[in-house]
Amino acid sequence: MPNFNDLNLDNWKESEIWTDSLWIIQERDKTGKHSNFYHGNFVPQIPHQLISRYTKKNEVVFDPFVGSGTTAYEAETLGRHFIGVDIQKDLVEQLKSKVDNEKYFSEIISGDSSKSATFDEINEVLKKRKRENVSLAILHPPYADIVKFSDLKDDLSNAKSLKEFLSGFALVLKNTISILENGRYLAIVIGDKYTAGQWIPLGFYCMNEAQKLGLTLKSIIIKNMEGNRAKQNKEGIWRYRALSSDYYIFKHEYILIFKK
Numbered sequence: 001m002p003n004f005n006d007l008n009l010d011n012w013k014e015s016e017i018w019t020d021s022l023w024i025i026q027e028r029d030k031t032g033k034h035s036n037f038y039h040g041n042f043v044p045q046i047p048h049q050l051i052s053r054y055t056k057k058n059e060v061v062f063d064p065f066v067g068s069g070t071t072a073y074e075a076e077t078l079g080r081h082f083i084g085v086d087i088q089k090d091l092v093e094q095l096k097s098k099v100d101n102e103k104y105f106s107e108i109i110s111g112d113s114s115k116s117a118t119f120d121e122i123n124e125v126l127k128k129r130k131r132e133n134v135s136l137a138i139l140h141p142p143y144a145d146i147v148k149f150s151d152l153k154d155d156l157s158n159a160k161s162l163k164e165f166l167s168g169f170a171l172v173l174k175n176t177i178s179i180l181e182n183g184r185y186l187a188i189v190i191g192d193k194y195t196a197g198q199w200i201p202l203g204f205y206c207m208n209e210a211q212k213l214g215l216t217l218k219s220i221i222i223k224n225m226e227g228n229r230a231k232q233n234k235e236g237i238w239r240y241r242a243l244s245s246d247y248y249i250f251k252h253e254y255i256l257i258f259k260k
């Protein structure tokens, strides 16, 4: 039996946990606090599956790109403590007022996750909460410059080149690994991009950064991207463009699972 979750395998046939490497999610979960106001958020089913599969109740989940708080709300619903960081102060303030801090703590910090000063603050929080580390990290970074999240210079969506994006992302990974319990899991959710007539495999580049830092790759999950807002109601135009050219239309992103 795995010692990193609370799944009861006596009735494994009824388990709601997905074990295939292909995740087709038809509709986003809109229950509870999930409001879908944030362009660039992920579907709640992603953190729901990861938290249920890789943590036990009362453990701490960490998200260094917390955005609108999808991971925070899922942690709360599933009875896990939570620490999240985002570079956008307003977003952090908004999220702080929405999370519940009663039975399970939810600490939302405003800062740059590539900086060690931010992790000094996180270590203080862990100390205050009498914890040594976090048990699962979920990283959903900007897909380079596909969606610009802010005008802030250190926002990874403003990196001036692929190289700069990857070195910033590697620093976030390194910092995150430093607070992750040994033997536990880290997930990266990322899609690829197209620039100047070339497919840029951001997913594989990010996977490579994680492997360079010593993480073990456990799974590459492919998830459909049907609901992408930028392309909604424009299926025909995209298909025409693809047919009149030589490329395929993005319909998937990656959920990369690593073990420390």
Ligand SMILES: C[S@@+](CC[C@H](N)C(=O)[O-])C[C@H]1O[C@@H](n2cnc3c(N)ncnc32)[C@H](O)[C@@H]1O
Residues within 6 Å of the ligand: 038, 040, 041, 042, 043, 064, 065, 066, 067, 068, 069, 070, 071, 085, 086, 087, 088, 111, 112, 113, 114, 140, 141, 142, 143, 149, 150, 154, 155, 156, 157
């Ligand atoms: C893809 S979004 C995450 C969305 C989130 N999963 C959700 O469901 O709302 C990426 C987030 O990373 C934040 N971000 C970008 N660069 C950052 C950095 N250096 N440190 C911390 N947060 C950063 C952006 O402000 C944005 O909210």
